[in-house]
Amino acid sequence: MMKRFLTLLVALMLAGPVLAQNGPLRLTITDGVIEPITFAVPSFEAETAAAQQVASDISRLVVQDLAGTGLFREVPATAFISQVSSFAQPVAFADWRAINSQALVVGAVTVNGDQLAVKFRLYDVFSGQELGQGLQFAGTTAGWRRMGHKVADAVYSRITGEGGYFDSRVVFVSESGPKDNRQKRLGIMDFDGANVQFLTDSSSIVLAPRFSPNGDRVLYTSFESGFPRINVINVATVGRQQLQTAPGEMAFSPRFSRDGAQVIYSLSNGGNTDIYRTNLGTGQHVRLTSAPSIETAPSLSPDGSQIVFESDRSGNQQLYVMSANGGEARRISFGEGRYGTPVWSPRGDLVAFTKQNAGRFHIGVMRLDGSEERLLTSSFLDEGPTWSPNGRVIMFSRETQGAGGTSSMYSVDISGRNLKAVPVQGGASDPSWGPLQP
Amino acid sequence: MTLFKKAAVLLLVLATAACTNPDRFGGGAGGAGADGAGAGIGAGAAGSASDPASPLFFNQTIGDRVLFVVDQSTLTPAGQAILDGQAQWLLTNADYRAVVEGHADEQGTREYNLALGFRRANAVREYLVSRGVPAGRLEVTSYGKERPIAVCSNESCYSQNRRAVTVLSFSAITS
Numbered sequence: 092m093m094k095r096f097l098t099l100l101v102a103l104m105l106a107g108p109v110l111a112q113n114g115p116l117r118l119t120i121t122d123g124v125i126e127p128i129t130f131a132v133p134s135f136e137a138e139t140a141a142a143q144q145v146a147s148d149i150s151r152l153v154v155q156d157l158a159g160t161g162l163f164r165e166v167p168a169t170a171f172i173s174q175v176s177s178f179a180q181p182v183a184f185a186d187w188r189a190i191n192s193q194a195l196v197v198g199a200v201t202v203n204g205d206q207l208a209v210k211f212r213l214y215d216v217f218s219g220q221e222l223g224q225g226l227q228f229a230g231t232t233a234g235w236r237r238m239g240h241k242v243a244d245a246v247y248s249r250i251t252g253e254g255g256y257f258d259s260r261v262v263f264v265s266e267s268g269p270k271d272n273r274q275k276r277l278g279i280m281d282f283d284g285a286n287v288q289f290l291t292d293s294s295s296i297v298l299a300p301r302f303s304p305n306g307d308r309v310l311y312t313s314f315e316s317g318f319p320r321i322n323v324i325n326v327a328t329v330g331r332q333q334l335q336t337a338p339g340e341m342a343f344s345p346r347f348s349r350d351g352a353q354v355i356y357s358l359s360n361g362g363n364t365d366i367y368r369t370n371l372g373t374g375q376h377v378r379l380t381s382a383p384s385i386e387t388a389p390s391l392s393p394d395g396s397q398i399v400f401e402s403d404r405s406g407n408q409q410l411y412v413m414s415a416n417g418g419e420a421r422r423i424s425f426g427e428g429r430y431g432t433p434v435w436s437p438r439g440d441l442v443a444f445t446k447q448n449a450g451r452f453h454i455g456v457m458r459l460d461g462s463e464e465r466l467l468t469s470s471f472l473d474e475g476p477t478w479s480p481n482g483r484v485i486m487f488s489r490e491t492q493g494a495g496g497t498s499s500m501y502s503v504d505i506s507g508r509n510l511k512a513v514p515v516q517g518g519a520s521d522p523s524w525g526p527l528q529p
Numbered sequence: 530m531t532l533f534k535k536a537a538v539l540l541l542v543l544a545t546a547a548c549t550n551p552d553r554f555g556g557g558a559g560g561a562g563a564d565g566a567g568a569g570i571g572a573g574a575a576g577s578a579s580d581p582a583s584p585l586f587f588n589q590t591i592g593d594r595v596l597f598v599v600d601q602s603t604l605t606p607a608g609q610a611i612l613d614g615q616a617q618w619l620l621t622n623a624d625y626r627a628v629v630e631g632h633a634d635e636q637g638t639r640e641y642n643l644a645l646g647f648r649r650a651n652a653v654r655e656y657l658v659s660r661g662v663p664a665g666r667l668e669v670t671s672y673g674k675e676r677p678i679a680v681c682s683n684e685s686c687y688s689q690n691r692r693a694v695t696v697l698s699f700s701a702i703t704s
Binding site: 268269271272275343359362364385407445 | 637
C-alpha cells in the first residue's frame with residue numbers, strides 16, 4: 092500500500108531543502124545548507140514514582156544530543172498542543188503537525204531499586220507512522236546518561252540513515268598549572284564532556300592519547316623516564332605497559348592498528364624520526380620509513396592497507412600516503428603552508444589534518460588524493476583532529492594566545508558548521524574519540 | 530493491548546558501571562613533575578659561579594643552552610662558541626654526564642615539535658662529540674613545545690624557547 096510520506100532531502104549546494112512527498116522522514120546529511128528537522132520530545136513518562144527525575148533528565152539529554160548536532164531543532168514544550176501522559180496512548184498526529192514538529196519521540200522510564208529501563212518510540216508526524224520499532228534499554232540508574240545517548244543515537248540513525256555518535260567516550264589530556272609548568276594527565280569523558288574520570292596522575296607529562304578500536308585500551312606518550320616513551324593503559328583496570336625501546340631512542344605519536352594488536356608510531360634515533368610498526372603481543376617491530384627527514388603522525392586507513400603520515404622531506408611538513416608495509420609514498424597536500432597530524436576518516440573517504448599558514452592554524456579535511464581541501468576552523472592554535480565514530484564530526488584542541496594561554500577541546504561538523512567548545516573543567520587537549528559503545 | 534503490538538521490543542542491557550570516585554589518584558596534582566630543564570643538579574649542589582669546576586659555572590658562565598632559528602636545527606656561530614666552552618668543561622670535569630634536552634616554540638604541531646626538538650638536541654650532542662666529549666656521557670631527549678621557559682606568544686619569547694639545554698648530572702644515566 093502506498094502511503095504519503097514526507098522526505099526532507101538536502102542536496103549539495105542547494106540553498107534549502109527539497110521536499111518530496113514519498114518516502115519516510117529522512118535527513119540526508121550533505122555539505123549543503125541544512126534546514127534542521129524539527130522534533131518534539133515530551134518529557135518521558137515515569138512509570139514508577141522513583142523514575143520521575145531521571146525520566147525528565149533523560150528526555151532533556153535526548154533533546155540536548157539531537158539539537159546539539161545542528162541537524163535537528165527542538166519544538167519547545169511550551170508550544171505543545173497535546174501532552175503525552177502515557178506511552179501507550181495513541182499519538183494525536185494532528186496536534187504535532189499543527190506545531191510543525193516533523194518528528195516526535197515518546198518514551199517511558201521505569202526505576203526499580205538501582206535498575207533503570209527506558210523505552211521509546213519515534214514517529215514521523217507528517218506521515219502519521221512510526222519510524223522503526225519500539226526499543227528498550229536496561230541498565231543501572233547510575234548509567235542513565237548512556238541510555239539517553241542510546242535513545243538519541245537511535246533517533247539520529249533512523250532519520251539520517253547513518254550511525255550515531257552520542258554513546259561514545261573521548262580520552263584526552265587534562266591540563267592545569269601555568270604555561271611553563273603545565274601539569275598533564277589522562278582523562279576520559281563522555282563525548283559531551285560529562286563523567287570525566289582520570290587514568291593517570293600528573294607526575295609526568297603525558298601526550299596524545301589514542302583509543303583502541305574497541306575502546307578497551309589507550310596508547311599515549313609518557314615522559315615518566317625523562318625520555319618520550321609509549322605506554323598502553325587498560326581503561327578498566329588502569330594497568331600500564333610500556334613499549335620496549337632501545338637506549339637513546341624516543342618513541343611517540345602511536346596509534347593502534349584496526350585489530351588492536353599492533354601499534355604504528357614514530358621512533359627517533361640519532362636525531363632522525365621514522366615510522367615503525369610493533370606487534371604488541373610479540374614485540375616484533377618493522378621499520379616502515381627510512382628517510383633522513385621527520386616522518387611522524389601515522390594513521391591507518393579503515394581497511395588497514397595504507398598509512399597517511401606527515402613528513403618534512405620536501406623541506407616543510409606535508410602529508411603523504413604509503414602502503415601499510417612501507418615503501419614509496421605519494422604526497423597528497425599541495426596547498427600553501429604546512430600540513431600535519433593527518434587522521435584517516437572512519438568512512439575512508441577523507442583525511443583530517445592541522446594546517447599552519449600565515450601565522451594561523453586550521454583544522455581541515457581533504458580527499459585522499461589531496462582534492463577538495465576544506466578548512467573548517469581558524470585560530471591562533473588549532474591542532475590534533477579526531478573523528479566521531481560516524482565520520483561526521485571532528486574534535487580538536489584549541490589553545491589561546493599569550494602568557495595566560497589555555498587549551499580547550501572543540502568540535503565542528505565536517506561541513507564547517509556547528510563549532511562549539513566541549514565543556515570540561517580546566518584545560519584540555521589532544522582528544523581521541525572512541526567507538527560507539529555496545 | 531500491548532505496548533509494542535507491531536514489533537518485538539529489542540532489549541539491550543547496558544554495562545553501565547558506576548564510578549562514584551572519578552579521581553582514583555586523590556587530588557590529582559602528583560608532584561611538581563620532574564620534567565624539563567632542571568632535572569639534573571639542584572641549585573644547592575651546583576657550587577659557585579666563580580668556581581670553574583662547578584656546575585653553576587657551566588650553567589651560567591659558559592651557558593647551558595643554545596638557541597635556534599625557526600624550524601631549524603642548525604647551530605649558529607654563537608651556539609657553536611657556547612658548545613666549545615661546554616665541551617671543554619665536560620672534558621675537564623670527566624665525572625659529569627649530561628642529557629641534552631631539545632625544545633621548540635609553540636608554533637607547530639605537537640608531534641612535529643617533538644621530532645624537531647630531538648633534531649636540535651642531537652645537533653648539540655654531535656657537536657660536543659666532535660669536540661672530543663665521549664658519546665657515552667651524552668644522552669638526548671626532546672620536550673617539543675611542552676616546556677617553554679618564556680610564556681608570551683611572540684618572537685621575544687619564541688626565540689628563548691627554541692633551545693637545546695645541556696643538563697648536567699653526576700650519576701650514570703639510565704633510560
